[in-house]
């Protein structure tokens with residue numbers, strides 16, 4: 001399941017090599033290498049044209065969402081937030097690659113296996129975090145708020161929460177529960193950045209996805225009205241499409257939309 005996190009690192013390593021990269025993630029290549037996905041020619045792109053296009057589209061979406069959430073984290077920091085929680089952190093290396101104000105504490109929540117793998121790569125790379133970094137090994141289906149609190153998270157001061165490439169893997173009731181728990185730990189002034197499967201993506205990508213691929217594990221998509229949904233949880237949200245953000249980052253999608261595009265893939269929210 002967490003192998004998908006190494007696939008994400010591979011995409012970030014490729015972006016890092018670009019001249020006009022939207023971000024640079026110097027640790028991504030080490031994660032991809034340790035996971036057997038680097039040099040990037042392995043695994044080869046599938047021959048099947050549709051599968052090839054899907055793979056490229058997923059990679060593109062990872063690059064755009066990474067930049068979107070980097071910006072959101074910077075904004076939250078600038079507004080004074082000093083607690084960061086990465087839910088399903090995987091190989092996220094923001095603790096190491098971003099500038100953090102003095103006093104920032106960053107919690108990485110994931111299960112033990114990916115966190116152990118990550119720790120071994122970080123040791124090998126002699127990576128040094130640029131903020132206080134705390135890992136919390138817990139399954140998000142269990143009582144993770146208690147584990148987070150035990151690790152030192154303080155729910156009485158604002159937090160910026162990131163759930164990147166996570167909710168698409170959780171069934172709808174688990175997404176609701178996660179949101180309720182995040183909201184219960186978020187005082188006014190907290191922030192949240194979410195990525196959600198855009199509408200129809202499971203049908204388009206998941207239906208004929210090979211077993212073991214990331215797309216074969218996708219189960220949930222953006223609700224019909226993401227802004228209203230989050231308002232119900234006490235958040236003032238903005239939702240963006242990949243296409244709109246990609247254009248804003250000067251990385252426009254050149255092909256016209258094949259169907260009506262509804263908002264929803266990328267969400268930023270502030271706690272009221």
Ligand SMILES: C[S@@+](CC[C@H](N)C(=O)[O-])C[C@H]1O[C@@H](n2cnc3c(N)ncnc32)[C@H](O)[C@@H]1O
Pocket residue numbers: 001002004005008009087088089090091092109110111114138139140141163164165166169
């Ligand atoms: C596709 S990866 C994305 C990782 C990271 N957020 C990023 O964008 O680089 C999904 C991550 O969510 C984690 N995850 C999925 N289900 C989880 C659960 N029930 N509890 C804790 N972590 C979970 C996986 O271990 C994996 O690291």
